[in-house]
Amino acid sequence: xxxxxxxxxxxxAEGLVREIAGVMGGTSSVTFMEVCGTxxxxxxxxxxxxxxxxxxxxxxxxxxxxxVTPNSYIDRAIAISREEDCTLVTFGDxxxxxxxxxxxxxxxxxxxxxxxxxSAKESLDIARANPGRTVVFLGIGFETTAPTVAATIxxxxxxxxxxxxxxxxxxxxxxxxxxLAGSPELKVDGFICPGHVSAVIGSxxxxxxxxxxxxxxxxxxxxxxDMLQAIWMLVRQHREEQSVVENQYxxxxxxxxxxxxxxxxxxxxxxxDSVWRGIGTVGHSGLSIREEFSxxxxxxxxxxxxxxxxxxxxxxxxxxxxxxxxxxxxxxFGEDCxxxxxxxxxxxxxxxxxxxxYKHGNYEDAKLGR
Amino acid sequence: MCLGIPVKxxxxxxxxxxxxxxGIKRDVDLTLVRGVVAGDYVILHAGFAIEKVDEEEAKExxxxxxxxxxxxxxxx
Numbered sequence: 001x002x003x004x005x006x007x008x009x010x011x012x013a014e015g016l017v018r019e020i021a022g023v024m025g026g027t028s029s030v031t032f033m034e035v036c037g038t039x040x041x042x043x044x045x046x047x048x049x050x051x052x053x054x055x056x057x058x059x060x061x062x063x064x065x066x067x068v069t070p071n072s073y074i075d076r077a078i079a080i081s082r083e084e085d086c087t088l089v090t091f092g093d094x095x096x097x098x099x100x101x102x103x104x105x106x107x108x109x110x111x112x113x114x115x116x117x118x119s120a121k122e123s124l125d126i127a128r129a130n131p132g133r134t135v136v137f138l139g140i141g142f143e144t145t146a147p148t149v150a151a152t153i154x155x156x157x158x159x160x161x162x163x164x165x166x167x168x169x170x171x172x173x174x175x176x177x178x179x180l181a182g183s184p185e186l187k188v189d190g191f192i193c194p195g196h197v198s199a200v201i202g203s204x205x206x207x208x209x210x211x212x213x214x215x216x217x218x219x220x221x222x223x224x225x226d227m228l229q230a231i232w233m234l235v236r237q238h239r240e241e242q243s244v245v246e247n248q249y250x251x252x253x254x255x256x257x258x259x260x261x262x263x264x265x266x267x268x269x270x271x272x273d274s275v276w277r278g279i280g281t282v283g284h285s286g287l288s289i290r291e292e293f294s295x296x297x298x299x300x301x302x303x304x305x306x307x308x309x310x311x312x313x314x315x316x317x318x319x320x321x322x323x324x325x326x327x328x329x330x331x332x333f334g335e336d337c338x339x340x341x342x343x344x345x346x347x348x349x350x351x352x353x354x355x356x357x358y359k360h361g362n363y364e365d366a367k368l369g370r
Numbered sequence: 371m372c373l374g375i376p377v378k379x380x381x382x383x384x385x386x387x388x389x390x391x392x393g394i395k396r397d398v399d400l401t402l403v404r405g406v407v408a409g410d411y412v413i414l415h416a417g418f419a420i421e422k423v424d425e426e427e428a429k430e431x432x433x434x435x436x437x438x439x440x441x442x443x444x445x446x
Contacts, residue, residue: 001392007432018440019438019439091371119416119418144372148417
């Protein structure tokens, strides 16, 4: 595949690994965080942790939207799906995520009308085909996905749909990164910034984190040599004692991002506080539907009773999402919690840290001191 | 969930495009990216193009990757 295969060259990877080791020889150890779940998948799939020198530690961050969606949101979605005249439409990732006492897949097996789609736009077709039903789309995702849902909201308004709504659980990345950058317990020395979020918001969005919080930021692509080059850029910044924003993924990411996508997102959504699983409330890190579009906001138009949220006993997803612990620290991992029977969100989504570790083996254990 | 795939656009009609990935045709909504023409590569995410792939920057990154990893120009 063009723009993919070129970045999987093993000899280039070998060279990069050698250069990273060269830069890190004799220096103190560093901890870098790959913020994005797609990077977590890439690192696990290509064994990137096992290729790095012992003094480079790579930890996973909160960049899996499904994983950071709190139980309160999932419980609300479940409550909506139980309404007789409601059809719930969701991206596939959300389908099996456990809420407090149930999941969408369990509700569907009990008869709820829940549909899985690839694109938000498909939910408009479902609403048009079912005029007698209330169709609710679950808007989950970061700045990569939020513009696609915003564009769908604008399309719904143009179509004059009266039976289509969005439950927005969208979140934004720089705010939570800034919070993690300032965390004394985490002590992260550099971020690999999410490439496709950055395509929308632009690499300049991380300037504050690099300059004011003093944590170097490199925007990285998603193939293995992209990721290794991003790590090489971070180790060089570490050696030079720099903290700036660099962009490895220039073929897709500009300094200012995609203005069309950004303006579509901002037209429909406004920033609001948002609850992240395991992390808590992060100011201005959520996207709420603006008042102007409130007639399409499921949160304002569909009144349901939602159960009190409870977290799964023993699950350490929250700690894993903050980069403080790894799946191997979890007593449930691989035993009581597997992709077939997940207890926590990080085991459900393919890009959740636990799912990626489960699927691609344990070769990184040694690097993490276990 | 932020997975995006580079897709070659084969047809553009207004905001609707058609793309091809490994011989398979896909509809691509072009609402969010300006100025896409047939032949461009875009990153496809959840049915929408979210950005174009800049061919010149791609070449430059590949050149840099070879340089950093110590591979000479003609080496394949």
